[in-house]
Every structure is written in C-alpha cells, then in structure tokens.
Amino acid sequence: MKAYYYDDAEGDQRLDHDSGREVSTSYLNQFGVLYHRCPSVSAVDNIAEQRSYKNRDEITVSPDKMGAVYEEKVKMFFNEHLHEDEEIRYILDGNGFFDVRDPNDEWVRIRLEKDDLIILPAGIFHRFTTDSNNYIKAMRLFKDEPKWTPLNRAPDLENNPHRKSYIQNRAA
Ligand code: KMT
Ligand code: NI
Numbered sequence: 348m349k350a351y352y353y354d355d356a357e358g359d360q361r362l363d364h365d366s367g368r369e370v371s372t373s374y375l376n377q378f379g380v381l382y383h384r385c386p387s388v389s390a391v392d393n394i395a396e397q398r399s400y401k402n403r404d405e406i407t408v409s410p411d412k413m414g415a416v417y418e419e420k421v422k423m424f425f426n427e428h429l430h431e432d433e434e435i436r437y438i439l440d441g442n443g444f445f446d447v448r449d450p451n452d453e454w455v456r457i458r459l460e461k462d463d464l465i466i467l468p469a470g471i472f473h474r475f476t477t478d479s480n481n482y483i484k485a486m487r488l489f490k491d492e493p494k495w496t497p498l499n500r501a502p503d504l505e506n507n508p509h510r511k512s513y514i515q516n517r518a519a
Contacts, residue, residue, distance in 0.1 A: 379468035428497035470513025
C-alpha cells in the first residue's frame with residue numbers, strides 16, 4: 348500500500364498520478380479510511396467477524412475476465428460516488444487504485460497490492476481504477492446482502508443521511 352495526493356494531471360486514470368506528496372495511514376484513519384495488511388485469509392476472517400460481515404465474493408477486473416465490457420466497467424468504477432454501507436476490499440492478486448476524498452475535498456490515491464485490505468466508511472466519496480497492468484483480483488466483503496449501489500456525486504447528496512452522519516463523525 349502506498350497513499351499519496353493525486354496529481355490531477357490530464358491523462359489515463361490508470362497511470363500513477365503521483366504528486367510526490369505522500370499520505371500517512373494515520374491521516375487516512377482521521378477521515379475513516381482503515382488499512383490492514385492481511386498476509387492470510389484468516390486475518391481477513393478475523394476482521395470480518397469483528398465487524399459482523401457475513402458474505403463475500405471475488406471479482407477479477409481484467410480484459411481476460413470481462414471481455415468487451417472491461418473498458419466500460421473501468422470507466423464506471425472511476426465515477427465519483429458513495430455507498431450507504433461500509434466497503435471492504437481485500438486484494439488477492441494484481442494492483443489497483445482507490446481514490447478517496449480527504450476532508451479538504453482533495454483526492455488521495457491509495458495504491459493496493461496483494462494482501463492489502465481497505466475499509467472505506469459509508470458516505471465517503473471515492474472511485475476505483477485498475478493500473479496500467481489492467482488486472483486485479485479482489486475479495487468484496489458484505490455485511491448482509493450485497494448493497495453496493497453507487498450514488499454518483501451530486502450536490503443534493505449532501506442531504507443524504509449516510510453522508511451527513513459520515514461528515515459528522517469524521518474527525519476534523
Ligand atoms: C468498487 O468498489 O469500485 C469495486 O468493487 C471495484 C472492483 S474491487 C477492486
Ligand atoms: Ni464504491
């Protein structure tokens with residue numbers, strides 16, 4: 348895992364876009380983004396149990412697995428959105444970037460690799476992309492029924508109760 352401010356340069360979303368300004372895990376924690384290195388699935392099981400997660404699945408994002416819809420999917424994942432549930436992702440293979448909005452509304456890019464687990468709180472604006480290798484395999488963990496409807500960023504979302512409660516609970 349490596350976290351840094353996104354450089355906001357034009358160009359392919361799958362490039363590093365590293366501004367050179369690194370971001371610490373403790374800063375991520377301040378706005379509710381939690382990181383764990385899990386060298387085994389049993390470490391993931393422990394976190395899932397602590398947080399009462401009951402379901403999981405695996406997804407491979409690659410042209411091999413997705414065929415013609417790959418490019419479309421990658422664009423879709425990169426739309427800025429939030430969820431009304433916490434989002435847990437555990438990387439099984441390959442690499443990818445989760446971009447999250449910090450409290451100043453700046454993009455922080457989190458590069459994930461095998462054995463990295465990330466927890467994004469409900470209500471945080473974020474987006475996802477593969478990197479230039481175009482391959483990631485990840486476990487998606489669900490509390491109950493998968494409820495991953497992305498709510499794309501729009502001004503009226505600031506009135507969403509999950510968004511409001513995220514803003515309220517977020518340390519300044
Ligand atoms: C997400 O939340 O955008 C995804 O599920 C993308 C694939 S998981 C690495
Ligand atoms: Ni999401």
